Amino acid sequence: MSEPQHFDVLVIGAGPAGIAAAAAAAGSGARVAMIDALAKPGGQIWRGSTSSPYGRARRWLDRLHRCNVRVYASTQVVDIPEPGMVLAESECGSILMAWSKLILAVGARELFLPFPGWTLPNVVGMGGLQALIKSGLDVRERRIVVAGSGPLLWASAAHALACGADITVIAEQAPGAAVRGFARGLFRHPRQLVDAARLRLELAGVPVRMGTWPVGAHGTARVREVELTDGQRVSTERCDYLACAFGLVGELELPMLAGCAIEADRVRVDEWQETSVAGIFCAGEATGIGGVDKALEEGLIAGYAATGRPDRARSRFARRARGRAFAGALARAFALRKELKALARDDTIVCRCEDIPKGQLQGLSSWREAKLFTRCGMGACQGRVCGSATRVLFGYGPNSARPPAFPARLESLAATNDTRQPSEGSRGAAWK
Amino acid sequence: MPGEIEISINGRSVRVPGGVSVWAALTRAGIEHARRSVSGEPRGALCGMGICFECRVTINGVAHRRSCQLECAQGMAITTDE
Numbered sequence: 001m002s003e004p005q006h007f008d009v010l011v012i013g014a015g016p017a018g019i020a021a022a023a024a025a026a027g028s029g030a031r032v033a034m035i036d037a038l039a040k041p042g043g044q045i046w047r048g049s050t051s052s053p054y055g056r057a058r059r060w061l062d063r064l065h066r067c068n069v070r071v072y073a074s075t076q077v078v079d080i081p082e083p084g085m086v087l088a089e090s091e092c093g094s095i096l097m098a099w100s101k102l103i104l105a106v107g108a109r110e111l112f113l114p115f116p117g118w119t120l121p122n123v124v125g126m127g128g129l130q131a132l133i134k135s136g137l138d139v140r141e142r143r144i145v146v147a148g149s150g151p152l153l154w155a156s157a158a159h160a161l162a163c164g165a166d167i168t169v170i171a172e173q174a175p176g177a178a179v180r181g182f183a184r185g186l187f188r189h190p191r192q193l194v195d196a197a198r199l200r201l202e203l204a205g206v207p208v209r210m211g212t213w214p215v216g217a218h219g220t221a222r223v224r225e226v227e228l229t230d231g232q233r234v235s236t237e238r239c240d241y242l243a244c245a246f247g248l249v250g251e252l253e254l255p256m257l258a259g260c261a262i263e264a265d266r267v268r269v270d271e272w273q274e275t276s277v278a279g280i281f282c283a284g285e286a287t288g289i290g291g292v293d294k295a296l297e298e299g300l301i302a303g304y305a306a307t308g309r310p311d312r313a314r315s316r317f318a319r320r321a322r323g324r325a326f327a328g329a330l331a332r333a334f335a336l337r338k339e340l341k342a343l344a345r346d347d348t349i350v351c352r353c354e355d356i357p358k359g360q361l362q363g364l365s366s367w368r369e370a371k372l373f374t375r376c377g378m379g380a381c382q383g384r385v386c387g388s389a390t391r392v393l394f395g396y397g398p399n400s401a402r403p404p405a406f407p408a409r410l411e412s413l414a415a416t417n418d419t420r421q422p423s424e425g426s427r428g429a430a431w432k
Numbered sequence: 433m434p435g436e437i438e439i440s441i442n443g444r445s446v447r448v449p450g451g452v453s454v455w456a457a458l459t460r461a462g463i464e465h466a467r468r469s470v471s472g473e474p475r476g477a478l479c480g481m482g483i484c485f486e487c488r489v490t491i492n493g494v495a496h497r498r499s500c501q502l503e504c505a506q507g508m509a510i511t512t513d514e
Contacts, residue, residue, distance in 0.1 A: 037482060037501075039503075044481050109479065109481065109483050110479060112478065112479075112484075119469070119473060119475065120474075121464050121465040121474055121475060121476035122464070122476060123478070124476075124477060124478055124479075124480060125478060125479050125480060127479075127480065127481070128477065128478060128479045128480035128481065129480065130480070131479075131480030131481050131500070132453075132455065132456065132477055132480040132500060135452065135453035135455070135456055135480075135500065135503075136448075136449065136451065136452025136453050136456030136457070136460075137453075137455070137456045137459055138456070138459070138460060221464050221465070221474060222464045222465070222474075222476070349473075352469065352475070352478075352484070352486060353469075353470075353485065354470060355469050355470045355471040355473070379485070380485035380488070380496070381483060381484050381485045384483045384484065385478070385479075385483070385484050407485075407496070
């Protein structure tokens, strides 16, 4: 591997927060680079929206292209092997990058909770379904049940419907009163109000059940039926797909690897979006799930602050406060009901990589114990699915993170010449 | 999306629209799962964004490739159900 390239500001993640951060930082004349796992900037939320009438996504992507930002696409960050360094890999091999300021705009993933049948093929995430459709999945005339929680439920259903799917039913686990209260509060957030109204209109005619959640999926080669309940009655819906997730959780693995303090499942930041580690900033979903507006404002603030422009950063504080208020309203309205913790039976698989059923985890008091005694969370996804699930089910965590952040090539692991002492277990998953 | 390309799935030649993901190509060819879990269950894509690793297949002899994250390329050879 050649000598690392040096950047004044390195941004990890090319979603709204990362784009705003890179654009703000580049405006100061700093040498800025951005790394993202996807082939094109935009993140999961703006994935594939470059050619569609998503005005805001287009404007931000155009702004990014006009800036002097070096974009490393299709590149996965593997480790932050020491302060001031990032190790990443792409199809072309491993890259070591040096930075003076690091902005973590790592985004979120969906929260999946185990229930009988959730491992069947065609049980997918809500955002997962959107992403799969955008990359070519054909859902025309397919029957789809969309169940779970949060605004993504509506966005996912509307997207699939527009792509020709037959949406059988939308089931939101939050009580109708909570969702209606949330909707009434949207007058404070005009953009979100417009989004919600548009989705409601697009989904006119699709049956919606509030206070309803999935209790089981059935089928052999793939899902064929879903059982939904409102706590009183159980109904069975035939389907070709079940799109199901229970909201979003921040991607905390890289911030934890970098040593950033985590509080209440969020990266702790100060008013400048700087984490507990000097020189490392965090913006967007990893500091609290709040959507695009919050992510953009936090990204701008991080980008200005990282390049020594506090006045510009301060000019965004009021808008960021509004974004954070929306995040708070989301968390309150779509709080998970306690019944969801009891959906998995003893024989229901919790860790999908290692096929560990819930029964094997009973009596284990921590994520560490679960890993040591059962291999739960030790597979390819490195606990990204079951770690978040067991946090809800058993209160484990917050999970620890060890390199590599993603399964990596041995060549990449060798490249860091890491001097840290190995902790319990192995250095993580490696293959090839 | 550019025109059609030809790939092979488990030795069978298949034409798919250019630009689609490997996972999308599998489903278009009527294949309902990507791999077998350690206990033998059929599994397919869950997250669609590359974090769950459920959609892994072998591509051109390289195992553990995430089919939802990779675009099909002309001549690609895909093996599933491993």
